[in-house]
Structure formats: C-alpha cells, structure tokens
Amino acid sequence: MIKLKGVTKLYKDFVAVDNLDLEVKEGEILGIIGHNGAGKSTTLKMIAGLTAPTYGSIHVMGKDMAKESTYVKRYIGYLPEESPLYENMTASEYLLFFSELYGMPSKDAKKRIDMLLKALKLDEQNKLTGEFSKGMKRKVAIARSLLHDPKLLIFDEPNSGLDPLTSFFIIDYLKNLKGQGKTILLSAHNLFHVEYICDRVAIIKGGKLLVCDTMDSIRKSLGSREYEVIFWSGDNLDYERSDGNYIFKTTSIGEMASVLKNISENNWALIDLSIKQSALEDIYVKLMA
Numbered sequence: 604m605i606k607l608k609g610v611t612k613l614y615k616d617f618v619a620v621d622n623l624d625l626e627v628k629e630g631e632i633l634g635i636i637g638h639n640g641a642g643k644s645t646t647l648k649m650i651a652g653l654t655a656p657t658y659g660s661i662h663v664m665g666k667d668m669a670k671e672s673t674y675v676k677r678y679i680g681y682l683p684e685e686s687p688l689y690e691n692m693t694a695s696e697y698l699l700f701f702s703e704l705y706g707m708p709s710k711d712a713k714k715r716i717d718m719l720l721k722a723l724k725l726d727e728q729n730k731l732t733g734e735f736s737k738g739m740k741r742k743v744a745i746a747r748s749l750l751h752d753p754k755l756l757i758f759d760e761p762n763s764g765l766d767p768l769t770s771f772f773i774i775d776y777l778k779n780l781k782g783q784g785k786t787i788l789l790s791a792h793n794l795f796h797v798e799y800i801c802d803r804v805a806i807i808k809g810g811k812l813l814v815c816d817t818m819d820s821i822r823k824s825l826g827s828r829e830y831e832v833i834f835w836s837g838d839n840l841d842y843e844r845s846d847g848n849y850i851f852k853t854t855s856i857g858e859m860a861s862v863l864k865n866i867s868e869n870n871w872a873l874i875d876l877s878i879k880q881s882a883l884e885d886i887y888v889k890l891m892a
C-alpha cells in the first residue's frame with residue numbers, strides 16, 4: 604500500500620527525515636513513534652502528498668506520489684496533528700460543507716455523516732463545534748477524514764491531548780476500521796495504544812528509522828523477559844519474602860531453571876511461575892538512551 608525508498612526531507616540544510624525506507628502493507632496498522640521533532644509528522648505529510656521529499660521516492664497504492672498524488676489523495680484520509688474546525692458550524696453542517704467540497708452527492712453524504720456521528724458518539728447535534736470539548740473536536744476532525752470512505756488512513760497523533768477514556772475510544776474505533784479493511788498509518792506518543800492496535804511499529808530518532816517490525820520480533824531482538832517464581836518452603840532460605848512465600852525474579856532462564864530444580868529436589872511447593880515480557884515502553888526507553 605505504501606512504499607518509501609531513500610526518503611529524505613531537508614528544511615534548508617536541516618535534515619528532518621533521513622534516508623527513510625518503509626513499507627506499509629494493505630490492511631495493516633503501522634504505528635510510528637519517536638521523540639518530539641523526530642520527523643513523524645513530516646513523514647506522514649510526505650506520504651499524504653502534502654509536502655514533497657527532497658530526495659527519494661514514495662509510492663502509495665502503486666502510484667508515484669511525485670506524479671500522481673492528485674489521483675491517490677481521494678483514497679487517503681489524513682488527520683493532521685492540529686485540526687482547527689469552522690467553529691460557527693454544527694458538526695453536521697461542517698461535515699456537509701466538506702462533503703460538498705469533496706463532490707459527494709448530498710443524499711450519500713447525509714447518510715455517511717449520520718453514520719459517522721453515531722459511530723463516533725457525537726450526539727450533541729445542536730451545539731456549534733466551537734462549543735465542543737477537545738475530545739469532541741478531535742472526533743469531528745476524524746469524521747471529516749473519513750467522510751469519503753478512504754482506503755488509507757494517515758492519522759497524526761489521533762488522540763493527543765485527550766483524556767484516557769476518549770483516547771481509548773478513538774484507538775478502539777481505529778481498530779474497528781482495520782476490521783473493515785482499512786490500512787492505517789498513525790503516529791502516537793502513547794506507547795500502550797501503539798502496542799494495543801498496531802501490527803508493526805516503526806521507531807524513529809533524529810529522522811532516521813531505528814527499527815520497524817512486529818512487537819514480537821522487536822521483543823526478541825531488543826526486549827527482555829523476566830521470570831518470577833513464587834514458592835513456599837518451611838526452611839529458612841536466603842530468598843526475598845512475599846506474603847509468607849518466597850519470591851525469586853530473574854532475567855536468566857538458567858537461574859530460573861536452577862531455582863525450579865531446587866524447589867523440586869527439596870519438596871518445596873511451587874505457587875506460581877510467570878514470565879513478564881518487556882512492554883514497548885521499556886524497549887523505547889532502552890533504544891532512546
């Protein structure tokens with residue numbers, strides 16, 4: 604669906620995106636994460652055809668964005684990081700206005716707007732968007748990006764500045780859109796959300812791609828596992844105590860095996876054995892350090 608080859612973006616002589624190769628497959632959700640100023644928005648804008656790369660090529664739906672971006676844009680729903688609305692319109696009026704700009708037949712547009720307002724739980728029909736909360740405004744912007752039923756969604760921090768429940772509602776809504784066959788490329792700062800919905804994660808730093816893979820593969824190469832064994836023994840042992848039991852934690856599978864052997868040989872009682880994997884947050888902190 605998306606293919607970037609050697610994409611570089613210079614602002615004068617400042618390198619905002621540096622020789623980026625990236626692919627997004629049809630039907631997947633790819634999350635881009637990175638510090639402020641890492642180059643996420645610039646990358647998304649280039650893919651959406653809003654700014655051209657200085658070097659390199661971008662293909663979307665098999666088309667070269669340098670030549671056919673006008674054609675491709677009708678299949679893209681782009682949500683910018685900041686999305687000011689026309690605040691003296693209700694949500695329906697605003698969306699209807701955009702549907703006219705998109706050339707949608709008004710009957711189809713009204714149906715689609717009703718569906719989107721309902722799906723996004725935007726039910727205060729009589730309020731002007733200027734009187735909406737931040738979360739509701741973001742939902743209107745999301746509805747606008749989905750008006751023309753695009754195949755590819757490019758969302759720049761869809762839930763920035765929103766409370767946890769509204770954020771989660773939006774993330775879950777995006778997951779639902781993937782179920783309807785959409786391809787989604789998003790940037791986000793909430794790593795839990797990225798881990799929750801994305802099939803693959805791209806981590807960028809200073810405009811360069813550090814890693815792009817599934818969470819499983821990233822964990823295998825960069826993450827760690829911590830084993831935790833809880834057991835009971837009547838003996839006085841040199842292990843940490845927890846609620847009348849002993850607890851042993853390690854990242855070494857060898858050490859964990861030797862404790863299990865001890866438990867078995869001494870007839871102590873194994874209460875629990877668990878494996879904790881690194882969350883994206885741990886891996887991100889490690890990579891950025």
Ligand SMILES: Nc1ncnc2c1ncn2[C@@H]1O[C@H](COP(=O)(O)OP(=O)(O)OP(=O)(O)O)[C@@H](O)[C@H]1O
Nearest residue numbers: 614617619637638639640641642643644645646684
């Ligand atoms: N129009 C522009 N002119 C000059 N520099 C720019 C322009 N747009 C972005 N930059 C610079 O390019 C770098 C990357 O910016 P970008 O907005 O892509 O980062 P980001 O990862 O999206 O950051 P954030 O998480 O804060 O949104 C930053 O150093 C920024 O200051």
